[in-house]
Amino acid sequence: MDYKELDSRLKNGGRITDxxxxxxxxxxxxxxxxxxxxxxxxxxxxxxxHFIKNMHINPGNICINRCKFCAFSKSEGEAGAYAFTIDxxxxxxxxxxxxxxxxxxxxGLNPKMDTGFYCELFKAxxxxxxxxxxxxxxxxxxxxxxxxxxSTVNKTLHVLKEAGLDSMPGGGAEIFKGPVRARLCPEKIPxxxxxxxxxxxxxxxxxxxxxxxxGHVESYSDRVDHLxxxxxxQDRTGGFLAFIPLPFHPKxxxxxxxxxxxxxxxxxxxxxxRVYLDNFDHIKAYWVMTGEKLAQTCLxxxxxxxxxxxxxxxxxxxxGGESKEAMTVDEIVxxxxxxxxxxxxxxxxxxxxxxxx
Amino acid sequence: xxxxxxxxxxxxxxTPDEGLALFKGADLLSxxxxxxxxxxxxxxxxxxxxxxxxxxxxxxxxxxxCRFCAFFRDESDPEAYLLSDRAIYKKIKETxxxxxxxxxxxxxxxxxxxxxxxxxxxxxxxxxxxxxIHGLSPAEVKHxxxxxxxxxxxxxxxxxxSGLDSIPGGGAEILIDSVRGAVSPKKIRWKGxxxxxxxxxxxxxxxxxxxxxxxxxxIDDIVEHLxxxxxxQEIHGGFTAFIPWTYQPGNTELGGxxxxxxxxxxxxxxxxxxxxxxxxxxxxxxxxxxxxxQVALRFGANDFGSTMxxxxxxxxxxxxxxxxxxxxVFLIKDAGFAPVQRNTKYAIIKRx
Numbered sequence: 001m002d003y004k005e006l007d008s009r010l011k012n013g014g015r016i017t018d019x020x021x022x023x024x025x026x027x028x029x030x031x032x033x034x035x036x037x038x039x040x041x042x043x044x045x046x047x048x049x050h051f052i053k054n055m056h057i058n059p060g061n062i063c064i065n066r067c068k069f070c071a072f073s074k075s076e077g078e079a080g081a082y083a084f085t086i087d088x089x090x091x092x093x094x095x096x097x098x099x100x101x102x103x104x105x106x107x108g109l110n111p112k113m114d115t116g117f118y119c120e121l122f123k124a125x126x127x128x129x130x131x132x133x134x135x136x137x138x139x140x141x142x143x144x145x146x147x148x149x150x151s152t153v154n155k156t157l158h159v160l161k162e163a164g165l166d167s168m169p170g171g172g173a174e175i176f177k178g179p180v181r182a183r184l185c186p187e188k189i190p191x192x193x194x195x196x197x198x199x200x201x202x203x204x205x206x207x208x209x210x211x212x213x214x215g216h217v218e219s220y221s222d223r224v225d226h227l228x229x230x231x232x233x234q235d236r237t238g239g240f241l242a243f244i245p246l247p248f249h250p251k252x253x254x255x256x257x258x259x260x261x262x263x264x265x266x267x268x269x270x271x272x273x274r275v276y277l278d279n280f281d282h283i284k285a286y287w288v289m290t291g292e293k294l295a296q297t298c299l300x301x302x303x304x305x306x307x308x309x310x311x312x313x314x315x316x317x318x319x320g321g322e323s324k325e326a327m328t329v330d331e332i333v334x335x336x337x338x339x340x341x342x343x344x345x346x347x348x349x350x351x352x353x354x355x356x357x
Numbered sequence: 358x359x360x361x362x363x364x365x366x367x368x369x370x371x372t373p374d375e376g377l378a379l380f381k382g383a384d385l386l387s388x389x390x391x392x393x394x395x396x397x398x399x400x401x402x403x404x405x406x407x408x409x410x411x412x413x414x415x416x417x418x419x420x421x422x423c424r425f426c427a428f429f430r431d432e433s434d435p436e437a438y439l440l441s442d443r444a445i446y447k448k449i450k451e452t453x454x455x456x457x458x459x460x461x462x463x464x465x466x467x468x469x470x471x472x473x474x475x476x477x478x479x480x481x482x483x484x485x486x487x488x489x490i491h492g493l494s495p496a497e498v499k500h501x502x503x504x505x506x507x508x509x510x511x512x513x514x515x516x517x518x519s520g521l522d523s524i525p526g527g528g529a530e531i532l533i534d535s536v537r538g539a540v541s542p543k544k545i546r547w548k549g550x551x552x553x554x555x556x557x558x559x560x561x562x563x564x565x566x567x568x569x570x571x572x573x574x575x576i577d578d579i580v581e582h583l584x585x586x587x588x589x590q591e592i593h594g595g596f597t598a599f600i601p602w603t604y605q606p607g608n609t610e611l612g613g614x615x616x617x618x619x620x621x622x623x624x625x626x627x628x629x630x631x632x633x634x635x636x637x638x639x640x641x642x643x644x645x646x647x648x649x650x651q652v653a654l655r656f657g658a659n660d661f662g663s664t665m666x667x668x669x670x671x672x673x674x675x676x677x678x679x680x681x682x683x684x685x686v687f688l689i690k691d692a693g694f695a696p697v698q699r700n701t702k703y704a705i706i707k708r709x
Contacts (some may be wrong), residue, residue, distance in 0.1 A: 031389055264691065267652065
């Protein structure tokens, strides 16, 4: 790969082609790739590394989809199945009042949790903590609850927004390619439906994020296809706040013949995403799924966001994720500073709340 | 910085001052690239090795009570233990059944054990099993000598005769007495560590060298530690490998936080570049996790250490990483190398 040419092309507003991106996945020179991604990142975000004070609330693990790669979901009545009430969740929210600026709320597809339920939940949380932001419901959940309530996606999004939904997380994207989804999560909505719902959200004024679950049964070209579809949608709407590549955690899932998480693959995927997704402002290294040490290393390979304090995450930990349950602001700031970059506490929309110079 | 990187590329030795300048000034990716280059030059065959072994910590009773350690107990503590010979044999049998070629026997400095205990134990092991005994760090060797009223040379000779094959480089911590005073005031000083290693190497015993960093030392201390090792290695060339690992603060008196991932990679890469007379550098997946351990293979490490069927010391500090042979093999291949199982002396015994 001619990194010099690629770098100057990107600098001048040119793009990396799909073929070039595919070649980068087989690249052995991780140092040139990392340095390129870091330059791209710093052109856009200087040396700032973002994080957010957030809490995850997983309303329930009862899910009718039961994706094969998921270790979190249960069927109703199964041992370990749970569903929080709105009061329980409002209480959780109140317990961290003043310590978080965002709640990240995702859960299973539970027939008892419909649009009305979520509207009430959002109102209860906003009442408990005025001004806090709610990032909730993946495209998969939006699709499900709009059907549950016999409504359209547009109407559902409108009602949820009125009730307090600020932003939507990018979960459920997995890998868009049909054959991969057929093996991984046959019950889940198709990739094009995921993209349609995000497009609808963007058009309703709801910013979202995008993810890619990698390192299971997909090929490198499936990953490039995934990135291409995201870049195309972002060209049309500009509604994605960030892209978050997620390494697959195999433990306790029903995907067989998988392998341990490859640290080098994570670094490469972060770097290639940064280079390819030239219309995304932010690339996030989600430390819950990569571990703190690797997430920190990603900050030198093109990532500019570490997610956040993530109090109470349950989904990755159900799949044997070995990171801690939460990080303190001190720990996050320390990790960022040790890379020589500057920690910035952000809000949901990447407005800066505090800079550690 | 360009000049220093060119010097490395040309295969020339860095002075300690140049080392310090490089450590402080180079960005991580440039340092990693330099380390990767040095590793390739030393190991052009493109393999990454590992050993199948088990840590057997025969006792946790220790009179040194280092402030960074979460493993030791007083002799009177209800959790204090001394493994029976039978329990040790059982562990060795299991190790061999899993393809193991080496046991790492290390314990605390037990006030009640003199050389006769070790002679009996090692002879008993060698009588029953064909396995390499990699055991007793310099602090233990010194302790056995003083408990037994023997000279260092006599102690090592008798241990060797009973079956001790090689000596692990534990207890090096930082080979600077001011740092040792702060983290392990009762442990042997740096010259004691040096004395044991040089004596063992003179007798033809392979040894390794370690560095525990991320506690209270400075960058200058790290460079000085490496300089001392590099000078020692010039004498007999008896160190097979260097193994840097990070202080784990859980459940320790010293407390604080551990070194972060990029700090680990920086120290590892720098070590590879600076220790030009050490043939092998190991990745510490036990302290860094398997994914970071794999990244370390591109930041200077050419050896994945051991499968560690059993590990107790790092686990006592709350860090438990495990890896199977198939996971090790996958990660090595995925990093672009050919995985091989080696023995203690780094001879290849199996390819995958």
